[in-house]
Amino acid sequence: MVKAEGVHKRFGRLEVLKGISLEVEAGEVVCIIGASGSGKSTFLRCINHLEKIDAGRLWVDGELVGYRQVGDKLYELRDAEVCRDRAEIGMVFQSFNLFGNMTALENVIEAPIRVKKVPKRNAVAQAKELLQRVGLGDKIDAYPAQLSGGQQQRVAIARALAMTPKLMLFDEPTSALDPELIGEVLDVMKGLAKDFQTTMVVVTHEMGFAREAASRVLMMDEGRIIEEGTPEHFFREPREERTKQFLSKILD
């Protein structure tokens, strides 16, 4: 579903990604861990072309991200084409980013109606079902400011799911939440992985979630993937010194 080959990304002089290569199969749940500044979030944003990569190649579902290749020439995609591709990839942010001027329901139906041109009645029915699924069936008319962090994040997940994406990206979805609220968001995500076989790439430090839901864990450090394996591998016998150090800090 996702394939990366030697992906590089620079911000000015700072090279944030120094050659990321990986493959994610359909239905797989991949967790990316690593210290802040290691490039995990940047890599996630590259996957839906919120950031342009400087070198390497990135494919989603067999299609090159952000470019079209004809012969050996690369053509940049037009805005409309980039938008069409993004519409098929759901993204959930650390800071939720719900649209503040809209109710929970309006947040969820906005993109299906405007981008996918779904008739309003169908969009509303689908949105109600999704909000029900994330446990917020009674909050459809609440504005984001009236919801707790955990509830906002669950609406954000419903909003992303409303586009029936073939891939879901989660950028530290629980890092901004109170400890008591983390569970409710992780439960929704586990449900997605188990019951719907959604392909997910999750940047997270929740090793409990990784153990229950992830098929693979990647450890990133200074713009590279330094270790890869099953969640069990990371719990039992991490290989790299850097990984051990990092895990000892987050597993307390």
Add this chain to the structure above:
Amino acid sequence: MATETAEAPEAVRPDEIKAIPVRHPGRWVATGIVLFLAVALGNSLASNSRFEWGIVRHYFTSSRILHGLVLTIELTAAAMAIGIALGVLLAVMRLSPNPLVTGASWLYIWLFRGTPVLVQILLWYNIAALYPHFSLGIPFGPTFTQFSATSVITPFVAGMLALGLNEGAYMAEIVRAGIISVPEGQTLAAQSLGMTRLMTLRRIVLPQAMRVIVPPTGNETISMLKTTSLVSVIAVTELTYSAQLIYSVNYRTIQLLIVASLWYLIVTTLLTIGQFYVERYFGRGASRELPMTPMQRLRRNIGLRHGY
């Protein structure tokens, strides 16, 4: 003594505090001074026969004054409409990735904000000196129709253009401040859902920017209401000029200026009330509860007094 307090039963509630409040003699003095000044002013207004309130009352609803009032309101509305539309356009241009577009917007704001609006009014009024004719047609090609500038740019149109184009420069900065006040994450979220730049601006960013844009825009509108009096220099018979025309004949200068001032105050009051409701509308979602309308507050206060 320590053992006594420890043995005292916990359930006994201590007496309510009945303390003698601190006296504030300064407040009484200040109240006295304010009341005295108010009475003195009221007395002067009522007893000074030179105010000639009868004449104020007579002209307050005279047809020439009312006609001027309508023109003032029309001019304010038209100039603000031009200003807001232009302001949004210029603000979006300012934030464009294209440096030429950004530069054009910057230049416009620099030019129209950097020259006095009175000068701009006079320039538009005299535009016929520069361009005696306007023609409709294909640039550098054939023309279809032609108008003389003086027939198109009437004094009212000159005033409206000058005030509106000038206002656009100020509104641009207000709208830009509103747009950059919306967190970046909103745009990111919209983009990640596949929304285009224009869709994001129209549906997500601008509605949230309104919360920041509305209060200074209300300010600008009230300011514009009074700035329209400047077009009296090009003989548009708006409220101030109407009053001037009347007192230049009957010499009741003060009375007519009072008439005009009262009308400006009334319209300003109405605009202030309107602004409250517009702010309230765009404030939804921004906080947990909307501010109460004056009616709601009144109802609640009465309710409290009856002990509900």
